Amino acid sequence: MLDLSSAVAPALSLISVSKRFGATQALEDVDLAIGRGEVVALMGANGAGKSTLAKIAAGVSRPDSGRIIVSGRELRLASPQAARTAGIVVVHQSTEQLGVPGLTVAENLVLDALCGGGAGALVSQRRIARQARRIAASIGFDGPLDQDFGVLGPAHRQLVAIARAVAAEAPMLILDEPTASLSAPEADRLFAVVDRLRARGVGVLYISHRLGDIRRIADRIVVLRNGRLVAGQAKRFDFTAAVRAMIGRNLNDAAARVADAGLASEIVLRMAGVRLIPGAAGFDLAVRAGEVVAMTGALGSGKSRLLRALFGIESLEGGSIELDGAPWRPISPADSIARGVFMAAEDRWRSSFLPAATPGGDIAGTIALPHRRSWFPSGLLREGRERDTADTIIRSLGVRCRGPQDTLDLLSGGNQQKVVIGRWQSAPCRLLLLDEPFQGIDVGARRDIVDAIRADRRDGATLIATSDVEEAIEAADVVAVMHGHSIVGLHDLRTNSGESLIAAIAALETMEPDKERETAA
Amino acid sequence: MTNEVRTQAASSRVPFAVDAFGRALRRYAIFIILAALVVFFHQAEPAFLHVNNLFSVLQSVAVVALLAVGVTVTLAVDGFDLSVGSIAAFSLMLSSYAMVVLQLGAPATVAFALMTGAAIGLVNGLLIVGLRIPDLLATLGMMFLLAGLQLIPSAGRSITTGLILSDGSVARGAFDPVFLAIGRYQLFGVAPLPVVVVAVIAVVFWFLMERTRWGRVFYAVGGNETAAYLAGAPVKAYRVAAYVISGVLAALGGVFVAARVGRGDVFAGSSLLLDSVAASLIGFAVLDQRRANVIGAVTGAIFVGVVLNGLTMLNVPYYTQDFVKGAVLVGALALTFGIGRGRR
Numbered sequence: 021m022l023d024l025s026s027a028v029a030p031a032l033s034l035i036s037v038s039k040r041f042g043a044t045q046a047l048e049d050v051d052l053a054i055g056r057g058e059v060v061a062l063m064g065a066n067g068a069g070k071s072t073l074a075k076i077a078a079g080v081s082r083p084d085s086g087r088i089i090v091s092g093r094e095l096r097l098a099s100p101q102a103a104r105t106a107g108i109v110v111v112h113q114s115t116e117q118l119g120v121p122g123l124t125v126a127e128n129l130v131l132d133a134l135c136g137g138g139a140g141a142l143v144s145q146r147r148i149a150r151q152a153r154r155i156a157a158s159i160g161f162d163g164p165l166d167q168d169f170g171v172l173g174p175a176h177r178q179l180v181a182i183a184r185a186v187a188a189e190a191p192m193l194i195l196d197e198p199t200a201s202l203s204a205p206e207a208d209r210l211f212a213v214v215d216r217l218r219a220r221g222v223g224v225l226y227i228s229h230r231l232g233d234i235r236r237i238a239d240r241i242v243v244l245r246n247g248r249l250v251a252g253q254a255k256r257f258d259f260t261a262a263v264r265a266m267i268g269r270n271l272n273d274a275a276a277r278v279a280d281a282g283l284a285s286e287i288v289l290r291m292a293g294v295r296l297i298p299g300a301a302g303f304d305l306a307v308r309a310g311e312v313v314a315m316t317g318a319l320g321s322g323k324s325r326l327l328r329a330l331f332g333i334e335s336l337e338g339g340s341i342e343l344d345g346a347p348w349r350p351i352s353p354a355d356s357i358a359r360g361v362f363m364a365a366e367d368r369w370r371s372s373f374l375p376a377a378t379p380g381g382d383i384a385g386t387i388a389l390p391h392r393r394s395w396f397p398s399g400l401l402r403e404g405r406e407r408d409t410a411d412t413i414i415r416s417l418g419v420r421c422r423g424p425q426d427t428l429d430l431l432s433g434g435n436q437q438k439v440v441i442g443r444w445q446s447a448p449c450r451l452l453l454l455d456e457p458f459q460g461i462d463v464g465a466r467r468d469i470v471d472a473i474r475a476d477r478r479d480g481a482t483l484i485a486t487s488d489v490e491e492a493i494e495a496a497d498v499v500a501v502m503h504g505h506s507i508v509g510l511h512d513l514r515t516n517s518g519e520s521l522i523a524a525i526a527a528l529e530t531m532e533p534d535k536e537r538e539t540a541a
Numbered sequence: 542m543t544n545e546v547r548t549q550a551a552s553s554r555v556p557f558a559v560d561a562f563g564r565a566l567r568r569y570a571i572f573i574i575l576a577a578l579v580v581f582f583h584q585a586e587p588a589f590l591h592v593n594n595l596f597s598v599l600q601s602v603a604v605v606a607l608l609a610v611g612v613t614v615t616l617a618v619d620g621f622d623l624s625v626g627s628i629a630a631f632s633l634m635l636s637s638y639a640m641v642v643l644q645l646g647a648p649a650t651v652a653f654a655l656m657t658g659a660a661i662g663l664v665n666g667l668l669i670v671g672l673r674i675p676d677l678l679a680t681l682g683m684m685f686l687l688a689g690l691q692l693i694p695s696a697g698r699s700i701t702t703g704l705i706l707s708d709g710s711v712a713r714g715a716f717d718p719v720f721l722a723i724g725r726y727q728l729f730g731v732a733p734l735p736v737v738v739v740a741v742i743a744v745v746f747w748f749l750m751e752r753t754r755w756g757r758v759f760y761a762v763g764g765n766e767t768a769a770y771l772a773g774a775p776v777k778a779y780r781v782a783a784y785v786i787s788g789v790l791a792a793l794g795g796v797f798v799a800a801r802v803g804r805g806d807v808f809a810g811s812s813l814l815l816d817s818v819a820a821s822l823i824g825f826a827v828l829d830q831r832r833a834n835v836i837g838a839v840t841g842a843i844f845v846g847v848v849l850n851g852l853t854m855l856n857v858p859y860y861t862q863d864f865v866k867g868a869v870l871v872g873a874l875a876l877t878f879g880i881g882r883g884r885r
Contacts, residue, residue: 333771354773363771371771377831378764379750380757389761390772392754399753 029092030055031192031223032077032108037086039072039247044462046072047083047247054223056191059214061234062227064244065266065490070227073244074196077225078110079103091191109185110194111178118181121170126152128169128180132188155187159213175206182213186222193217194225199233211237231259231526259526264519266490285309288481289330289348289451294339296322296329300505302339307451307481307498312473314484314492316525317502323485324366325505327453330483331363332356343450357390360450360480364440366459372440376427383431384410384424387443394447413442417472434465441469449480457484458491470495489525501525568829570876575844582851589854596731602846603739604629604794608817609824609838610746611787616821616833617750618783619763620669620676625791626814627687628661632795634691636720637700637805644714647723651796658792659785661687666781680784684814692807700805716803724800735797742790747835759783760832819866820845823873831877845869 033053039046047069054060064070075081077088079097088095090106097103103110111118119128127134129152152165161183163176172180178198185193195214199207214224214237228234234241235257243251243265251265285308293302300322307313315323328334330341332350341348343361350356356363365371374381380389384406388395395405410424417438421431428436437457444452454473458466473482473495486492492499493513501509501524511521566573582589608625615622632654639650661683668679696707704712726734750756761769762779770776798809823844824830824837845866852865 352773352775353771354775357773365771370765370767372768374761374764374768379760379832381764385757389757389769389774392757393773396754399755401752401754401757 029089031058031091032225033087033089034073034077035087035089037073037076037083037088039069039076039081039083041072045247047076050086050244050247050249052242052249054192054225056223057218057221058239059218059224059226059237060240060242061238062225062242062244063229063234063262063266065488068244068266069247070244071196072247074110074194074225074227077103077108077192077194079108104188104190107188107190108192108194109188109190110196111181111185111198112196118177119169119172119184121168123169124166125163125169125172125176125180126165129155129165129183129187132184155183159183159186159216160209161213173206175203175209178210179213182210182217186217186220190222192223192225194227196227197229198226199228199230207233231262235259260523263489263522263526285311285479288344288479289483290342292340292342294326294329294341295337296325296505298337300337303507305500305507305510307483309479309481310477311498312477312482312484312496313498313500314486314496315500315502315507316486316489316492319487321502322505323487323502324455326502327363327455327483327485328365330356330451331361331453358393360448361453362390362444362447362449362451363453364444364455364457366456366485368436368440368459372443373428373436376429382425382427383414383419383421383439386428386439387413387446390443391447409446413439413446417442418468432465434461434468437461437465437469438472441472445472445476452480452482454482454484456486458486458488458495466491466494489521493521564829567826567876570829571823571827571840571844571873575840575847578847578851582847582854586851586854589851592731594850594854596727596733596736598846598850599736599843600733601850602820602842603733603735604797605813605816605820605845606839606842607739607742607790607794607797608813609820609842610743610835611790612817612821613824613833613835613838614746614750614759614786615676615783617756617759617763618780619766620780620783621680622665622784622787622791623677623680623814623818624661624665624683624687625787625794625817626810626812627684627691628658628788628791629795629798629813630810631661631687631691632658632792633799633802633810634695634700634795634805634807636796636799637716638694640716640720641700641702641704641714641805642694642706642712647717647720650717650720651723654792654796655789658788658790658795660788661792662785662788663781665788666784669784670777670780695805695807697807699807721800721803724797724802735801738793738797742793743835743839750835816845816866817842819870823870825877826873829877841873 030053034050037050038048050069050073052060052073062070062073072081076083076097079100079102082097088097090108093106095102095106097106097108100110120131123131126149130148149165156162156165159179159182161179163172163179169177169180182193182195198210211233214226217224218239226234226238238257239255241251241253241257241262242249243262245266251262253262287306288309289305289307291303291305293304295302305313315326317323325334329336330348330350332352332355343359348361350359350361353363373386374389379385384403387410388406396402407424413419414421414424419431419435419438419442421435428439431439437459441454441457452473457469457473461469473484484492484495486495489499497512497514499511499513499521500507501511501521509521509524511524513521579590588594608629611625612622635657636650636654639645639653640647645653665680665683668674668683669676672679674682695704698704702712702715706712723734728734728737750759758769758774758779761772761774762776766776794813795810799805802809820841821833821838823841824834824839825832827834827837827840830837848865848869849862852861853859
């Protein structure tokens with residue numbers, strides 16, 4: 021605390037930073053200052069600009085305008101190395117890049133000194149071990165130091181990366197979704213380290229969706245929406261207000277949807293006392309014709325399992341399901357498809373597409389594959405029929421491609437997903453099951469797909485599983501919140517503004533997360 | 542939007558004219574080389590293009606082509622049948638044994654051999670699907686098993702009329718002339734029956750694999766098993782079916798060899814496996830398909846046959862044959878995987 025100027029100046033300030041990618045304004049006039057010894061939580065929905073902000077602070081991308089001030093000095097962060105030298109350390113979500121496999125933990129801890137030449141020409145294992153022990157002790161890292169970095173779990177890898185940052189005496193640390201792959205005890209250890217860093221005067225920018233984490237660790241919350249900072253809170257936090265700030269716009273959209281709701285149509289799918297796994301609570305759910313129900317909840321909350329059970333590739337623990345009034349006990353995908361129960365599973369490349377060189381690996385063939393029995397009853401392929409259907413899908417969903425003969429690897433993620441959705445819309449459908457249909461696609465494509473899903477509901481029912489609340493609200497009439505393999509809340513967006521949903525999500529996310537994380541791991 | 546896309550395609554056409562030419566060249570490369578070889582061999586030895594010689598080329602490759610079609614079906618489901626050569630050899634010994642020792646007639650013998658081939662294919666399929674043994678290992682095991690098993694009934698000797706059995710008595714059966722005709726009869730006096738049968742089978746399987754929904758599913762299972770399953774395909778049944786098909790075709794190949802040779806020769810068919818695998822792999826390059834396909838496998842077999850026949854006519858020593866086959870295979874694979882890769 022001798023240098024008064026740097027003691028007063030924030031660890032990192034961004035002043036009216038803007039960044040544009042093509043037509044999207046990723047960040048607009050963002051002002052953000054993170055003080056020394058302050059932990060600021062950055063919240064925002066997908067595509068809000070969180071990662072752009074982190075990339076700019078890390079020197080990975082440069083802002084179009086605005087200033088970056090690190091410990092009182094204005095800098096142009098031209099590269100990740102420059103940011104590191106300036107004292108900004110980023111711990112990324114993907115733990116592969118956090119260290120060097122093949123070297124021991126100790127060697128990784130002193131890596132900066134080794135690579136930077138500060139260690140001298142001769143390296144003795146003993147001196148490395150001594151230095152590493154000192155660094156490890158400084159953050160309370162108790163993992164084995166002589167192990168290969170490559171065999172460490174994600175939690176230890178993150179701690180090693182954080183320890184390196186601490187050793188470099190970086191004044192600013194950015195953690196990007198750090199608890200995404202951690203168990204509850206591991207997360208607790210991480211929080212303890214962050215507490216220690218705070219006490220030592222390090223500024224921390226903590227990017228996360230998890231309200232529970234944020235409540236535990238943050239001094240301040242800032243919320244990004246569409247590239248703008250829309251809210252800031254100091255303790256005590258009002259999470260309901262924060263969630264509303266994150267997803268507010270979409271609630272208004274959902275409210276505008278009340279008009280087109282068909283509340284009185286017949287029930288297509290009825291589930292009673294359904295238990296997904298042993299020990300899970302039973303739940304009921306009824307879905308009417310033309311209704312879109314989105315299931316949301318954390319990883320491992322049972323959303324996918326429910327869809328797979330309805331499609332016949334997972335068995336139920338108990339309860340009954342009726343489809344159009346008759347008992348529904350599918351035994352295979354073929355069985356389900358024959359009855360008009362369709363599922364687009366998550367991870368489209370694994371679940372839906374064939375390699376480009378395979379016959380039927382083009383758009384037309386991809387769309388036709390599940391419908392081959394009904395379209396080609398004689399067994400003989402009719403390419404005209406395939407092509408015409410694909411042409412219709414391409415036009416109605418706005419798939420950007422040269423034609424039905426294009427292979428899927430030529431398309432962007434959003435257009436690939438449109439083909440997946442179109443595949444299941446090209447035959448009469450009673451129940452459409454979509455698992456994470458908005459995975460890895462941009463906001464514009466998501467809009468198109470939501471429109472396609474809502475326009476094509478006709479008399480079938482649609483069930484969507486998504487871990488993103490914003491997506492759920494954008495697409496659905498009814499949002500079902502799942503937790504512990506059961507539905508814990510149903511929120512009809514047509515009959516209330518979604519305020520109850522926001523409160524429910526805020527409450528759910530700050531709930532004890534232990535059980536959730538265990539099942540996810 | 543379509544207009545926009547069209548203009549893009551139009552503007553990109555000119556700079557890619559060279560690329561289009563390259564693609565066409567790659568597509569028809571095997572046929573162009575085949576034509577060039579035929580012209581060359583004809584120049585060097587006019588008898589090469591004689592009808593009888595051409596049919597003798599086809600006769601020599603018919604069995605290889607038949608096995609290659611079976612291998613192609615297993616490759617389509619992302620499997621690999623290494624046991625086709627042994628199934629053919631086993632079927633050859635089995636049909637000889639059936640006639641010479643069991644004294645069965647031609648129809649019963651053929652039915653017996655084909656059913657045995659189907660049963661072996663079924664076992665292969667069940668080992669792979671049921672016990673989850675990797676395709677290569679399961680069929681490699683079957684290959685050894687059959688190669689040994691075919692020697693046991695005749696105590697390691699070739700089976701001919703008058704075979705002395707292990708109890709000292711002489712086998713009283715003989716090769717049925719109808720059976721021998723399967724391998725030796727010539728339609729219209731020129732076209733050997735096996736060539737005609739194999740041609741018909743090749744057309745049937747080309748049609749099955751390329752023009753029906755069942756063929757699509759075979760390829761879909763091989764391309765992405767999970768995607769095929771989620772699209773409602775009975776994935777396991779198709780895998781097993783591929784090996785049953787391969788087994789039956791290989792057994793039929795064995796019948797052709799037995800009928801042509803007229804004895805259960807222990808070592809006949811020893812080169813069938815490598816030749817048929819090579820043919821189906823050469824087939825990847827035909828029409829630039831970059832995947833297992835029936836036309837390609839048959840073309841590959843014919844290509845190798847033409848090269849060997851032509852070189853033999855030019856008095857190139859027989860011991861260079863394997864070298865020539867290897868060179869053709871490596872060239873075809875380079876054409877498929879190496880040249881112009883990533884430009885599509």
